[in-house]
Amino acid sequence: MTTMVMKKLVRLRRKKMTASEAARRMGVSRQQVYNIESEYQGAPSILTVERYAKAIGAKVVVLDRSNKRAT
Numbered sequence: 103m104t105t106m107v108m109k110k111l112v113r114l115r116r117k118k119m120t121a122s123e124a125a126r127r128m129g130v131s132r133q134q135v136y137n138i139e140s141e142y143q144g145a146p147s148i149l150t151v152e153r154y155a156k157a158i159g160a161k162v163v164v165l166d167r168s169n170k171r172a173t
Contacts, residue, residue, distance in 0.1 A: 127157035
């Protein structure tokens with residue numbers, strides 16, 4: 103699932119700003135942004151995806167649709 107979300111976020115980032123701008127907003131290097139986008143180090147954590155989304159002006163919403171209730 104993370105891959106599908108990241109592909110959409112990367113497309114959005116490319117329309118709005120450079121990787122350097124995204125890196126500046128995240129407080130990381132441009133190379134780290136490229137690593138996140140390419141999933142070079144594996145799928146990013148949900149926290150990384152949320153930080154990336156915020157940096158590019160997007161929002162990620164996680165819904166739990168399991169319908170499991172605590173007993």
